[in-house]
Amino acid sequence: MWAEESVFYQIYPLGFCGAPYENDGILTHRILKVKDWIDHFSYLGINAIYFSPLFESDTHGYNARDLKKVDVRLGTNEDFKEVCDALHKAGIKVMLDGVFNHVGRGFFAFQDVLANRENSRYRDWFHINFGGNSCYNDGLYYEGWEGNYDLVKLNLWNGEVVDYLFDAIKFWVDEFGIDGLRLDVAYCLDRGFINRLRRYTEELKPEFYLIGEMIHGNYNDLVKDDMLHSATNYECYKGLYSSFNCMNMFELMHSLMRQFGEDGQGIYRGKHLLSFVDNHDVTRIASILTNEKHLPLIYGALMGMPGIPCIYYGSEWGAKGEKSQGDPALRPNYDTPVRNNLTDWVKTLIGIRQSEPILCYGSFRSAFLTNKQCVMRRTLDDGQILVAINADAAEFTAFFNTEGNEMKDLITGDTVKTEGSLTMPPYSVQILKRV
Secondary structure, eight states: OGGGGOOEEEEOHHHHTTOOSSOOOOOOOGGGHHHHTHHHHHHHTOOEEEEOOOEEESSSSSSEEEEEEEOTTTOOHHHHHHHHHHHHHTTOEEEEEEOOSEEETTOHHHHHHHHHGGGOTTGGGBOEETTSOOTTOOSSEEOEETTEEEEEEBOTTOHHHHHHHHHHHHHHHHHHOOOEEEETTGGGSOHHHHHHHHHHHHHHOTTOEEEEOOOSSOGGGTBSTTSBSEEBOHHHHHHHHHHHHTTOHHHHHHHHHHHHBTTTTOTTTTOOOEEESOOTTSOOHHHHOSOGGGHHHHHHHHHHSSSEEEEETTGGGTOOOOGGGOHHHHSOOOSSOOOSHHHHHHHHHHHHHHHOHHHHHOEEEEEEEOSSEEEEEEEETTEEEEEEEEOSSSOEEEESOOSSSEEEETTTOOEEEOTTEEEEOTTEEEEEEEO
8 A cells, every 4th residue: 555655754733833832722824834845845755744633622632622623723624725735736645643532621522511411412422420520620530541631531432422533534534635544542442443443444535544553562453454554663663772772783673573574473574564763752863862873874774674664853854852851842843844964864765765665565584683783684576675784883794695796785876796795884874785
């Protein structure tokens, strides 16, 4: 499917557009700013945008008030339609954040429950105990997501709730032409709901793509033919930065072999997980890496490993942000994109990945591994690519079965003589295709 050949770009709209944290109710057409960045997306080679929540909410987007109305701080539905039309015209798919586990306290149905209590027609849309109380002193208790009571958990066993959510999805497809959903906290969602969602969206739009947010556990629980197409690969996110910071490439390669390895090792072989080095919930990669010379290398690993790569806005030029400073520090407003050496490097890597089906669909195995060096072997039919990374400050020669004497360096265009060994320059990424 289209997503498996794409490189995604994540935008957190409220931060990206410089909207105030609290919903001030003032209509401002900020979302149109995305149109000004389309040239940047095209320059990088991005072909899918994943928008974090942008519908009317109390504060940060994940506490929705109305799933059919673009947040007033961002503009109008007509504004966002204009954005989606421009993205599609540029050949860029659109994926939205589907927040179906919970809503905000300002959500119309929950407000009705607070006002009418037992007499509310929406009382069964939530998990309510009218004999209890909440930390907001509502005179009733309700279930919040992981103890966060500004996030009111929906009752996905209620048919009216499911109908409301599905009607919202249909609205997004009809109005904006969206191409897929990233499901927030998918690990919390009822499995029957996810199954119904898959069937519904396939009927609505056959190429509609579903990616679930999963952090721990077995991704096969949700990523299967009748459930989700993909899930967020948090296991390898940890392996990526930790391998460089600890100078222990065994961690990343162990995860990749466990997930995708040939010869029966890979439990997710044939699946395409969403891979990333950072996102809106974690410290920016430029802030978490202890050696700045590893920053280009980690993007080489991201583009060379199995999965669907996703770039978080601003990180392609090395923007920094610490989780310890709060979520707003991770979700800033940048007036214009920055082009520097890292931006150009990421562009080069994206171009190689998108021109080589081996990197999208090829099998995976570890060809060579030390604490500071690794070589990934990607194979598809008779084609083969080696992704070689040297995280050390010294040149290194790796001796292994290169399965050929000549390879083309897809970064430089040079022909490389291998003959059973590979010389790896200091702090380098080589992407070599067998000729």
